[in-house]
Amino acid sequence: MTERTLVLVKPDGVERGLTGQILARIEAKGYKIVELKLVQATRDILEKHYEEHQGKPFFEPLVEFMGSGPVVAAVVEGNRVIEGFRSLAGSTEPTTAPPGTIRGDLGRDWGEKVQKNLVHGSDSPESADREIGIWFA
Numbered sequence: 153m154t155e156r157t158l159v160l161v162k163p164d165g166v167e168r169g170l171t172g173q174i175l176a177r178i179e180a181k182g183y184k185i186v187e188l189k190l191v192q193a194t195r196d197i198l199e200k201h202y203e204e205h206q207g208k209p210f211f212e213p214l215v216e217f218m219g220s221g222p223v224v225a226a227v228v229e230g231n232r233v234i235e236g237f238r239s240l241a242g243s244t245e246p247t248t249a250p251p252g253t254i255r256g257d258l259g260r261d262w263g264e265k266v267q268k269n270l271v272h273g274s275d276s277p278e279s280a281d282r283e284i285g286i287w288f289a
């Protein structure tokens with residue numbers, strides 16, 4: 153049951169000084185942070201990371217936003233952590249993400265093309281393996 157997932161605190165989260173609060177929620181839930189670093193992502197990393205969104209209208213603004221400042225990358229471990237972190241994060245859009253979640257409590261609507269929504273979490277064991285390989289090569 154123990155899994156690993158890739159968590160990113162996106163540039164909006166780092167810029168707003170929310171990294172500590174976000175990591176604290178992960179730890180408070182009982183998950184273990186096993187890798188952690190602050191990185192300025194290259195375009196190459198971001199194109200690989202968001203491979204599945206290539207061609208979508210928000211792809212270019214998304215890659216631009218994710219490279220606009222440092223991100224915090226973490227490998228987080230725990231039982232069913234992939235599903236569990238996505239539940240902690242809340243749904244994609246901060247305005248409608250449920251209160252109690254990271255995006256619901258801390259995320260804001262920037263009125264821009266891309267959803268700046270504080271965090272990323274892998275969505276499956278296959279994605280987690282792939283993404284951890286990209287960010288922690």
Ligand code: IDP
Nearest residue numbers: 210214243244265266267268269271272273275
């Ligand atoms: P998730 O991060 O909630 O899993 P994904 O569908 O994997 O959402 O999308 C990746 C990221 O792309 C989102 O977190 C968000 O930043 C951005 N995004 C997704 N869908 C849209 C959209 O329809 N408009 C603008 N940005 C989007």
